[in-house]
Amino acid sequence: xxxxxxxxxxxxxxxxxxxxxxxxxxxxxxxxxxxxxxxxxxxxxxxxxxxxxxxxxxxxxxxxxxx
Numbered sequence: 001x002x003x004x005x006x007x008x009x010x011x012x013x014x015x016x017x018x019x020x021x022x023x024x025x026x027x028x029x030x031x032x033x034x035x036x037x038x039x040x041x042x043x044x045x046x047x048x049x050x051x052x053x054x055x056x057x058x059x060x061x062x063x064x065x066x067x
Contacts, residue, residue: 005036013040017049022063027054 017023023044030037044051052059 002033004033010036010039014043017044017047020049022050022052024055024060025051025053 017040023041025041028034028037041051
C-alpha cells in the first residue's frame, strides 16, 4: 500500500543525504503521495550535495570507477 512520505521518512532521508556525496534525482513524477521528494532535493541542495538529475549509466559508472 502506498502512503504519503511522512516526517520520519523525510528525516531518515536527510540523515542519508548527510552521509552521502551525491544524490540521484531519478526524475520520478511528484504527486500527492510523494510530495516531500521536493523537500528532500531542496535539503540536498542546501547541504551543497551534488545532485545528479536523471543520470545515464555511464555517468553513474564513472562515480565508482573514476573514469
